[in-house]
Amino acid sequence: MRRSARLLLGLVLAALPLAARAQAPGLRPDQATFRALYQELIETDTSITTGSCTALADKIDAHLRQAGYGEDQITRFAGPGHPKEGGIVVILPGTSTTLKPLLLLGHLDVVVAKREDWTRDPYRLVEENGYFYGRGVADMKAMDAIWIDAMMRFKAQGYRPKRTIKLALTCGEEGGSPFNGAEWLAKNRPDLITAEFALNEGGGGRTDGHGKLLTANLHVGEKASESFRIETTNPGGHSSVPIRDNAIYELADALAKIRDLEFPLQMSPTTRAFFARAGAARGDDLGRAMVALANNPADKAAEAVVNTDRSYHSMLRTTCVATLLDGGHAENALPQRAGANINCRIFPGDTVEGTRAALAAAIGDPGVTVTPKALRGPLAQPPPLDPKVVGPAEKLVAKYYPGVPLVPMMSTGATDGLFLEAIGIPSYGPPGTFADPDGNGVHGLNERLAARALYTGRELLTELVKAYADAD
Template sequence: MAETANPPRPQDEVVDIARDLIRIDTTNTGDNATAKGERAAAEYVAEKLAEVGLEPKIYESAPGRASVACRYPGADSTRGALLLHGHLDVVPAEPDEWTVHPFSGEIKDGYLFGRGAVDMKDFDAMLLALVRDWKRRGKVPPRDLVLLFTADEEAGSDYGARFMVEEHPEVFEGVTEAVGEVGGFSVTLPNDLRVYVVQTAEKGLDWLRLRATGRPGHGSMLHDDNAVTRLTRAVANIGQHRFEVEMTPTVRQFLESVSELTGIEFDPNNPDATVAKLGPVARLIGATLRNTANPTRLNAGYKTNVIPSTADAVIDCRSLPGRNDELEAILRELAGDGIDFEYEIRQPGYETSFDGVLVDAMAEAIRQADPGARTVPYMLSGGTDAKAFATLGIRCFGFAPLKLPADLDFTALFHGIDERVPLDGLKFGVDVMDRFITQS
């Protein structure tokens, strides 16, 4: 085990580790032929864990598509183990659109810049810095910790979390709860009160391909069986449809809590009106009031004067937990006859309750680090690896703590240009995770 005479404090090491991870380009294009860097990142993580005496193992689902896991034995192995997870891949970034190179790990103005700075190499670094510190000091967690750093989260998790769940379930032996992204960050309410949102739910991921078929022919002729016309009518109907409000327990509890904290009236019959008064927080919550379906891709034809026999579209659908069948029925009605449905990805949503020892530990850790702040549950409109872990009966939470400036549009940084994380936020996160795991 390699050691230094004066090991760094985890609040300092977290910045160095996050920079190192950002500098490993782990762009996930969704294509095994062009995705890169995950193996190198997994090897880096494994080395950091092995240096302090842990025993990591790398799992490769396809050439280069690597995840790494290890178990940190706790004081009471009879308790359910806690899974702490983060993903190593990132979405693509165009350097010409950024003010710094997206894989430079540049620090300026108190921020660490780079693709993955908030999604989610910041949390990967927090976990690594913290467990390295604990192992150096001989600190034993209250229960077993399972550390997992995955590939492929950004393209549906098939080569990462889902591969681990399906092919290596032994990694999750005894795990009852999991903590990962996307939650734990601070949100400043209109009355300047800071709350930390804990993800207890996330919408389902349904990437749907529509295909229309028709009779091919010459573009100069009258034609009443045009696949493009049929498809575009279906796409327009879906894209313009506004789904009915359906409040889940998580969303209702969020709005009730915010109403209590701010004095903003919560009308259960018109939650859109309440959300509209929340300022920047509205974007975080608005899409969780209902199902959504947004057309994102179209493909048809090969020559201007040839009417094609088929036309395709892809719809990014996000269903509320337990509502994916309901969503499909509505989409079929909107699409009309002559449209075939095929799912590229279909992953149901997930929801758990905001209670229990783990939730109490989160709230207490936040209160200790930021007196006067509160924790509230929320639903993520996107998706995470939690969907895969939930299939094993694991309760999943998003809690990657960051204390953020009130004027930072944090949610816009996910997959955004000039993605960045405050250095103070990283250090705050390590401190909160230390308190949280100790009390968990």
């Protein structure tokens, strides 16, 4: 279908009330409309294998135009040779000619999901027992929906912020393609996204696993993501004459050593503050260990307790894990080659070469090569804990989640914020939504998000955007 036809279809759909396209008993009309937008985002497949970010950007484009945004306020873009990986930028002009804009950033693409592995269809929004299920419900179409909804409501309300508000929705954050929309904008159209600072994914909050919110989080900085190829080679031969010198066995031995590799504990000012404040908010053995470790990073007993939580373990160090495996060339032949991808999340201050050397030392076999792949992007540059960012977020967390502390944290994942920071735009992940300790199936099976997190997050984040946009 040609783009003009797709856009026309999108405009027809947009002309229908979104609320009419989703059954949402017990919701206010505005919440029902928002839920329908969220459903549309989830049910538009944007995975790299079977989906299209451009198709979803077409629908978003239509909604924004229906809301009143003109041709001069909407920009569409895609990289050469990547027609399905298009994105969109929309601008709500501010009244000030001196204040720098506020940028809202989101990625439309999702990690691939296979229907045969999921309990439910990953590309259908399902609501059960207080949770939404579907690929992207948490990462990150909830925030995308909140940003789009806010921009549409601002326009409908005739809201005129002091700062210009920009929304950039991109493709390629989840990998699988050489094209990354945020990187493309930073390199080719920095004028479109220039801003005082950006709000992006990575923040949120964390529950105790039983519905109680323990901390709200402000994402400040992140690890660097780097993959290494480890590989073994061998002359091979006929499988009827097996020998111990086998490329697959050699690779398996190397992988076992990487599994057991534990990088040393490290702390930054952000992570030390996180463990101190988040631990104090818990009031249990894990919380007390977090506080003790923040006070004394050499406390091995406290570290052992904190390490029992997979997220906290990762936040304390560089980590490396095998993610892909290949080997051999025929069923009846000894393997001539075997290899694996090792994905590392590098703690700020550590280097790619230092991490490669640690892998090679742990393997201890000169027959196994360890080769870094191309970096996903520039090494992350942690933004400052700016009171202009922290203050409004603290006030709104106190309003919507009374008694819950706002805690700065370093993301153990990687976001597109690193492309912004490379061109001088600090990127923060605000509070709003929240997750359970098991990670809510993000990047895995049966991804979920609490309905309360979505609806409360919508209110908090919309108010937070206005607070930043109207601040001097």
